[in-house]
Amino acid sequence: MQQRKLGPFEVSAIGLGCMNLSHAYGTPPSAQDSETLLLRALELGVTHFDTAALYGFGANETLVGQVLAKHRSRFTLASKCGMTGVDGRRVIDGRPATLKRTCEDALKRLQTEVIDLYYLHRWDKQVPIEDSVGALAELVSEGKIRAIGLSEVSADTLRRAHAVHPIAALQTEYSLWTRNPEIAVLDACRALGVSFVAFSPLGRGFLADAIQTAADAEALEPRDIRRGMPRFQAPDLADNLALLPAFRDLAREAGCTPAQLALAWLLAQGEDILPIPGTTSIAHLAENLSAAALRLPAEVLARAHALINPATVRGPRYNAATQAEIDTEE
Template identity: 50%
Template sequence: MQTRTLGKDGPRVSAIGLGCMGMSAFYGAHDDNESRSTLHYALDRGINFLDTSDMYGPHTNERLVGSAIKGRRDNVFLATKFGIQLDANDPHLRHVNGRPEYVHASCDASLKRLGVDCIDLYYQHRIDANVPVEETVGAMAELVTAGKVRYLGLCEASAPTLERAHKVHPITALQSEYSLWTRDPENAVLAACKRLGIGFVPYSPLGRGFLTGAINKPEDFDADDFRRDNPRFQGDNFARNLYLVEQIKAMARDKGCSPAQLALAWVLAQGEYLVPIPGTRRINNLEENIAALNVTLTNSELASIDAAFPLGAASGTRYQESVMHLLAI
């Protein structure tokens, strides 16, 4: 397995990680036994960077990951998150909590669910606009001092917020959505990460599965799949975005790889400080993603892909309006 350094002086991790969210939430029906087998297979193939969160389920994904890594803790670089609370009455609403006391309580609860005594990378899942990031990161730093956490991270933070946080305690990684159809981090965030020596962890590098070419109509989703309510997967937006995917398919055919491998190879080519975490609960998809590490794109091919997928190419916002306000604070 190829490896990359997460941050300037951070740990060496597998060049791609495994996003575990879909094993427990948001993407329709799931099978814990299948997911556990996929997690074991990932570890066997050298993927050691596993990503979860307390809000996936909520809580059930941490328990699933914890059960899968039992007895194999030394082979895992374990990342989890805190800060997003789901609204009990409306599943589309999110509340963000960055208060110091909540930081400590959330960490203790995650450690228990995961069945570990230390979290390798602990992220603030979203920035709390009502709590200065310095206070939240200060509390997170106390977890490092206490030996409960090794490294700190932020998710979906703006470049100015990232810089403020980094002054309180070194931030090892910033996790944000990044793919051919979500290139927002290129506005300022990627430059900030590179300047500060912070690793960048793209989630949904395959466009929530859309860039794989396997989704052809909204009916392909289960009734409880959150993508049914996602603007990019609805109406005219779906049709316009399907046209973008057709271009990926054509380029992949020319390259002799799958659309998913082309999309993932493009993300990997954006810099050695990027470590994408494509999510899947199926072994065959995982194997396909791993093979993307062997796809090398030429400068000419990268230029062609960039021309087909400029910033803002995707049609529709990446979340519902009720969630968009939580991004890039």
Template identity: 50%
Template sequence: MIGTRKIGGLEVGAQGLGCMGMSQAYGVRDNDDESIATVHRALDLGVTLFDTANVYGAGENEKLVGRAIAGRRDELVLATKFGIVWTEDGMTARGDAAYVKQCCDESLRRLGVDHIDLYYQHRVDPDVPIEETWGALAELADAGKIRHAGISEAGAATIRRAHAVHPVAALQSEWSLWTRGIEDEILGTCRELGIGIVPFSPLGRGFLTGAVTSLKDLPDDDVRRTMPRFADGNFERNLAIVDALRTLAAEKKVTAGQLALAWVQAKGPDVVPIPGTKRRKYLEENVAAAELELSEKDLAAIEQAAPSDAVAGARYPERLARAAGR
């Protein structure tokens, strides 16, 4: 059993589980029974924060998570999100009050629950004042439909404005050895305000595990094929980072992925990463990283092996990047 941590007033297992890949993005949805078994195994191992969103699989992921947690609702902290809208031009965001409330009711129905423990604004709507969005979240909290509110991929000034309306419990943003943009102003703002940090993609969308050695390893419909860091040229340069991590990991008799995940876990007691998987095998490997202790010397060696300025390629293609970091 892993230990626990506190994020914005919520006590959760020191590592959470990202459920998106069970329904979309990383290949076909191929085995719901194994996904449900993975959720159950996670609970048995002390993982209590489960993360989904209304947009994952167009609502199908929430339905799947709802099936998985049925009968065990009181053992976990359930997080979902609203706010991303897909158009022909790519990803955009919506945050008007009526839409926030509509999305919440729809998510409650799909999940089969009477409240959401942590409800995130998935992306910030540039056309709606953050005060309107968070006023709606405050009303949902008053109504008992949500217990805590969070925000994802937001800038420091936006976080402050949201927090002034209703407490922000957690920031969910990408954070890993190859994505470190939150470490300056955003991280400092969250810690000043007592906001927990929930890193998504702490394994660099699986790249830092070393399991992907060629684009041929990815299914044809895998979203990573569209991402700049997986593009020809960038892919090969980034493999050098993984090779360096493998060398360090071998000295500790762990995997490169476990070392990369332990690095994120070591960033503070207010940090609860949510590596995603739909397989019990990889879940157990990830959870083991939560118990891996790293010295200051270890952390320095890891950062030297994987310097942030060595990463080749942007995080997202342009159609996905426009809605991040507002």
């Protein structure tokens, strides 16, 4: 597979977001199916695996450790701290002592001596970003992590953090239907030499035909986080669904699937952009990774951009409560 720079590392252009093997989108797959998918990703050339302490409240790190620890030299391991499960609740806590304790727990669950890229999952606005990044810098000095990342932060917060310790990567949502990074943070990353990792590059499945009708959205499991996202709810959902037929037609014309078109568009936005789509399906895994080899005409990518963009997509990406927890430009 095509390779790209992830901070000091060289990894597959498309990585694997491991979250939905344990978290967020309803009932996760069995342990056996999850193991099969992780190993198949490795076989297909994925060398960038992304997990977090939050996912499954530690279960996802445990899964990744149990399955991939014996192959540790073959991939770059990314995980996250600063947002964890406490007594069954999601808690944002960026205090230095908490971050260090989370890292120690993560190293045990991941069955590794060092985490290659360790993100602050959310900036705890009660704690100066300089203090949280300072704690991560100490973990670098101690040899427990190799590089520092940030997730869902603004350009200003990135610059403040980078002044304390070099930031290797910034991770936030980026896709045809979520363009917030284009406001400011993508330019800031490029000015500072920070790699950009795009999570939810398929619009949480929307750009991969996972939701084709209002009934599909209504049928989502109670624990599926999309049930609380305005874009998947009336009245915004109907307008968003109306975008899909022309997008499917364009993908068919280009000789690829809608998911591959969405990923090809994202990869074409810059060599410094690394998508990490997640999936529970072996077939979808192969489909997604095949997008790295696509070379679609600029005219096709421009038409995709014109079809699905901030002017055509309806609704914010998060509800008000979640939006208040993040720091990205809107």
